[in-house]
Amino acid sequence: MPTTKKRRLKPQEKTAILMILPAFFYILIFTVYSYSQAFYLAFVKYKLVEPQTIGKFIGLTNFIDVIGATYFMDTIYETFVFTFMCTFVIVILGVGVSILLNEKFKGVGFVRFVILIPWALPPTAAGLIWRLMLYGSGWINRFAIMLGILKEPIVFLGMGRMNQLLYALIAQMWQQLPFASILLMAAHQLIPKDLLDAAKVDGASWVKRLRHVTFPYIRNVVALVAIWEAIVAFTSYDILYTFSGGVWGIITYYAFAEGFSWMNLGHAAALSVIIAIFILIMIGMVLLVIPPKKIYEYSFVE
Amino acid sequence: MGEKVSRRDYLKVLGGTVGGLVVGAAIGYLAAPGKVVEKTVERTVTQTVTATATPVTTPTTPAKKVHLDFTVWNYDVEKIKDNTAKFMQKYPHIEVSVFDFNWPDFPTTMVKRFTVGTPTDVTYNGEDWLAQWASAGWVVPLEDLWDQYEVEHPWSFYVNDMVPYAKMACTFEGKVYGLPYYSDMFTFMYNERMLKEKGFNPPKDWDEVREQCLEFKKAGIKYPYLLSFEPKDVFAWCNVLSSAYGRGARLFDEDLNPVFDKPDSPFVEQLQWYVDGIHVDEIVNPEWSTMHETIASKKMSAGEAVFCGLAKYNTAAMNTPGSGPEAGNLRVGLMPGKTHEAYGFAKMYNITKMCVNRGRDAIQAAITFIEYFGGSRGPVLKRWAVENGLGFGFDSPWEDPDIKNAMEKLYGSADVLRQQAKLAVCEPHPVWFGEWNDYVRKECLAKVFTKEITPKECVRLMAEKWNALRKG
Numbered sequence: 144m145p146t147t148k149k150r151r152l153k154p155q156e157k158t159a160i161l162m163i164l165p166a167f168f169y170i171l172i173f174t175v176y177s178y179s180q181a182f183y184l185a186f187v188k189y190k191l192v193e194p195q196t197i198g199k200f201i202g203l204t205n206f207i208d209v210i211g212a213t214y215f216m217d218t219i220y221e222t223f224v225f226t227f228m229c230t231f232v233i234v235i236l237g238v239g240v241s242i243l244l245n246e247k248f249k250g251v252g253f254v255r256f257v258i259l260i261p262w263a264l265p266p267t268a269a270g271l272i273w274r275l276m277l278y279g280s281g282w283i284n285r286f287a288i289m290l291g292i293l294k295e296p297i298v299f300l301g302m303g304r305m306n307q308l309l310y311a312l313i314a315q316m317w318q319q320l321p322f323a324s325i326l327l328m329a330a331h332q333l334i335p336k337d338l339l340d341a342a343k344v345d346g347a348s349w350v351k352r353l354r355h356v357t358f359p360y361i362r363n364v365v366a367l368v369a370i371w372e373a374i375v376a377f378t379s380y381d382i383l384y385t386f387s388g389g390v391w392g393i394i395t396y397y398a399f400a401e402g403f404s405w406m407n408l409g410h411a412a413a414l415s416v417i418i419a420i421f422i423l424i425m426i427g428m429v430l431l432v433i434p435p436k437k438i439y440e441y442s443f444v445e
Numbered sequence: 446m447g448e449k450v451s452r453r454d455y456l457k458v459l460g461g462t463v464g465g466l467v468v469g470a471a472i473g474y475l476a477a478p479g480k481v482v483e484k485t486v487e488r489t490v491t492q493t494v495t496a497t498a499t500p501v502t503t504p505t506t507p508a509k510k511v512h513l514d515f516t517v518w519n520y521d522v523e524k525i526k527d528n529t530a531k532f533m534q535k536y537p538h539i540e541v542s543v544f545d546f547n548w549p550d551f552p553t554t555m556v557k558r559f560t561v562g563t564p565t566d567v568t569y570n571g572e573d574w575l576a577q578w579a580s581a582g583w584v585v586p587l588e589d590l591w592d593q594y595e596v597e598h599p600w601s602f603y604v605n606d607m608v609p610y611a612k613m614a615c616t617f618e619g620k621v622y623g624l625p626y627y628s629d630m631f632t633f634m635y636n637e638r639m640l641k642e643k644g645f646n647p648p649k650d651w652d653e654v655r656e657q658c659l660e661f662k663k664a665g666i667k668y669p670y671l672l673s674f675e676p677k678d679v680f681a682w683c684n685v686l687s688s689a690y691g692r693g694a695r696l697f698d699e700d701l702n703p704v705f706d707k708p709d710s711p712f713v714e715q716l717q718w719y720v721d722g723i724h725v726d727e728i729v730n731p732e733w734s735t736m737h738e739t740i741a742s743k744k745m746s747a748g749e750a751v752f753c754g755l756a757k758y759n760t761a762a763m764n765t766p767g768s769g770p771e772a773g774n775l776r777v778g779l780m781p782g783k784t785h786e787a788y789g790f791a792k793m794y795n796i797t798k799m800c801v802n803r804g805r806d807a808i809q810a811a812i813t814f815i816e817y818f819g820g821s822r823g824p825v826l827k828r829w830a831v832e833n834g835l836g837f838g839f840d841s842p843w844e845d846p847d848i849k850n851a852m853e854k855l856y857g858s859a860d861v862l863r864q865q866a867k868l869a870v871c872e873p874h875p876v877w878f879g880e881w882n883d884y885v886r887k888e889c890l891a892k893v894f895t896k897e898i899t900p901k902e903c904v905r906l907m908a909e910k911w912n913a914l915r916k917g
Contacts, residue, residue, distance in 0.1 A: 191560065192580040192876050213906060214888060279732045298731040303897045388735070389549065389677040390887050403553045405880035406577060 178419070184412035191406040205413035212410075214397055222377060222393035225308055229315050229376035233323050234369045238361075240320065241327035242353075255325070262321040270385030273314035274300070304391060311386045318382065319375060323368045330364035331357070366432040374425050378418065394418055511810040513541045513566040513800070516555065518548040521833060528825050532817050539810045549677050552879070559583040559797075566800035567811050569626060571792050572614035573679055576876040579617045584795040586620035587815070594812045598820065603839070606821050610789030610871040611838025617874075623793030624819030627829065628838030630869045631680075631687030631788045632757040633781060637857070638774040639751050647778040651692065651718050654752060654781050658728035661751050668730040670722060671753035673741045675734060676891040682882055683788050684754050685890060689715040691782030696872050703911050706904035711782075716893055716900035724896055733894055746772050754780075757862075761834030761855040776857035779865055789869025791838045794819045836866075877914035884910050 152160075185206065188199045209215060244255055261269065276282045277299040284296035299310055334357060342352045358365075380399065383392035392399075395418065402411030517525055522545045529541045544565075546554045552574050558565060559581065570578060578584045591600040604612065604621055611628040615621050635647055639661070648654040654670065661669035674681040686696075692711035698704050705712040722729030730736060730750070738755050742762045745753055746769025762768060763775040780787040794815045800807050818825040821839035829835040830848045834855040842848045843863070853859045885907050893903040 191556070192577045194580075194582055213884075213910060278735060300734055301731045301895060303895045304892065388675065390734075390891065400883070403556055404883045406556060406581070407880075 181412045181415050181419075184408055185416045187409060189407070189409040189412070191408065201409070205409040206417070209397075209401070209410050209413045209417070212397075218394050218397055221305070221308055224305075225312060225315075225379070225393050226373050226376040228309070228312050229319070229379075230369050230373045232312070232316055233319050233372045234365060236316070236320055237323035237327050237368060238365065240324040241331055242357075244324060244328045245331040255328075258324065259321045261318050264318065266318060266379070266382035267385045269314050269318040270311070270382040270387075273310070273317070274386050274388065277310055300388075307387065307391075311383050314382055314386050315376060315379060319372060323372060326368055327361060327364060330361040334360045363433050367429065370425055370429045370432070374422060377421060377425070509538070509806070511539050511806050513539060513807070513810055513814060514544065514564045515541050515814070516544045516546065516558070516565050516568040518551040518569060519545045520548065524828070524832070528818065528828065531824070532814060535817070536810075536813060539813065541814065549675075549679075552679075562799070564799060565797050566803070566807060567814055568795050568797060569792055570623060570795040571679070572790050572871060572874055573882060574879055575615070575617050575622055575793075575795075576874050577879050578795070579622060580876045582798050584622055584797055585801055586617075586622050587624065587796060587812075588621045590796065590801075590808060591812060594809050596812060596816055598816070598822070603821060606839045606841050608789075608838055608840055608866060608869075610866075610869045611791040613871040613873070614789070614791035615793050615838070623795040624815055625791040625793050625838030626819055627758075627835045628789070628791035629757050629836030630790075630865055631683045631754060632760075632777045632865060633688070633691070633779070633787075634745065634753050634755060634760055634763070634775055635778050636745065636748065636751045636771055636774050637776045638771065639748070647776075648752075648781050649779075650781050650783065651688075651715070655718070655722070655726065655728065658722070658752065659726060662726075662728055666749070666751060668728060668749075669751040670729045671736060671741045671744055671750040672719060672723070672729050672733040672894075673736040673738050673753065673755055674890065674894065675737055676886045678737075679882065679886075680738065680756060682886050682890070683756070683790060685715070685719070687780060687788035688718075688754050688782075690786040690788055690870050691715075691780035691784065693782065693784040693786065695870075701873070701875060701915070703908040706908040710904065713900045713904055716890075716903060720893060720896065720900060723894060734891065743769065745775055746770070757836060757856065758834055760857075764855055777861060777865070779861060779868075784868070785865070786868045786870050787865055789866070789871050791871075793838075875915075881907075881911055881914055 186200060186202060188196045188201050188204075190196065240258070244251065244258070264272075278284070279296040279298055279300075283299075284293065287293040288296065300307065338356055339352060342356050347355065377393075378395055380392060380395040384396060384399075394414065398411050398414040398418065401407050401414060515529070522543070525545070526543055529543055533539060533541060551569070552571075555565075555568065555574075555578075559578070568584070570584060575584070579586075588600055588604065603624060607615070607621075607625070608628070611625050612621065614628065615623050615625060640647065640657075643657070643660060643664075645657050645660075648657055658669040673684055686694075689705075689712045692715055694705065694711035694715065696703065696705050696712075704710070719729060723731055723733070738759050739762070741750075741753050741755055742759045744750050746763045746765075748769065748771040757777055760775055760777050764772050766772055779785040796808065796811045796815065800811050817823050820826065821837070821841050826837055826839075826842065827845065827848060830837055830842060831851040834851065837848075843859075849859055852862060856862055889898070889903045889906050889910075892898045893900055898906070
């Protein structure tokens, strides 16, 4: 029998392992364990009001139940509409705002500070602020009536679900735009100034400079911001919950409702697993657009 | 910056951190509530043995101080705390902590509380959650415990005094789980002065409500009927259901098969009445989804509307002097419709399984507390009735002149109230009722009122969900 000689770890390898250990345990407890628990719950019966059946393995029944639920197709549609609209609007406006913030004008530092305030607010507060503003007696209606734009208040919150979802989009955008803008602004600052000046001297118009000089530099950050915003929108819960007065939301709301309003933790876990799959797909897209090596090197610019 | 950290230094820091964490975790473990649970289990076993050995006829008075955790929703919390303080004065060996939660979030908050095992001994409960909480084993039937403990009146005294709809509301699978904290109806309210001025009598059916509303609209009242339907709030459902009961609607037959979706169902007729009222006649406020009962009450007191349907106690707030120019003119009328029935409900005091697990002393304390707070001869029921106009689930309090006078003063005719109470209906709430109800409010009724779906589609969805939940 040939004997294999065990390779001794080099001292720096031991140090590396030790240094990784805290992160490893953190991930083990807070990611692996919690995901495994949710995954386990998704395959067992866990209805709090039927304690005698809790823990019984039921295969894919929870998934079949939630996919067949009356709300499922509607909420999937609404979730994708909300995610797409949020991402599109925030990225477009984010690029615009970042260009403005990158300009040098008096008080630009103050503007950069003020613009971050909505992002610093908890999403719960953001949803509530916009709900109150859209009340019949809210600030928007009162202002429009005062200016003579409206004669009667518009009952924004008495409209159909899809209309209200679009109003909620404003709240989401208001909260998320600052962060997207700041990230994009940082990318703008990586563009060599002499390159922009050279293009200007060569007679390139503002649009051409944006397309041929600026955009190639910020392309990866735009992609990163887009996918980040898509994930944030897809997992939105608190902002929509308060905006809707606790009545509706996108798919995350139903995960909560199944668990804590309808007391079926099995269904809630199945929905959570479905959400996690979508999120993993989105993360996969990030890694396709920007290879992990570039992310870790903070080197988004090609 | 840039200073190199040696491996030895790193290992020192790491070792210190890990050591700290271990010590911290050990302290945390010793101080964790889980430890208390373990103690409780041990004590339960011993005390159950003691309890079995103790003759039922020899009630025990706890020698040491017993602590109770009492959970309520946030209706007049100051008065709840004051009542609790008075109780503790009378029973110094019982100490009570009150935890109040926002009313619309109360059921979900309590589910979380029960799920994680946060100590709770006595809790408010509602007829719409009782089945869930009882099935999950979080609350226990009071009738099984009562007569084994020291009480002022036996269980039969209270249960025979309960009005039928209140008794039904406190019952699950044939067992009565609690004594009503507050039992009331969702009633129809009108402005007596405005009606008299127009020469109208209180409307007898919903066609008459519509006709009178149209007249008031012509006279300049923009939305004469106020619909309060915040989809998150269970009361939103009660409100709509009560108005449908007025037409003689029923949700289920004796075997719990849905009947609300049958052709010419009074329930559908009532939904259509609201939809037309909002979108065709424009006599019903379009801001129904944000019309909390407190806002509706204020609008009624201010004379901005003539009619509304709300839990009866709101009339007391509307008629409180100083609440608005119409204070004192608002009356409770019989629910319009063929049968004049209305939805009756009861919110109750329950003992939790956690309390029972703590043993005899805790159960005795909880029963003493519930008798003081929920008993028909107790001071708390009378105080709520006289000072707040809250309804009660018993018959005998009507014999108390203070209560009768207070009710007349706050709501108008006591005869109408009694008549409405006799006509009140509470249908059984099976275990899936809460889930069904939450779905119905948010996914069906809210969409009917925004005209996203028709009343017929709405009842079809309601029936589909009901049948799916029944199948389990």
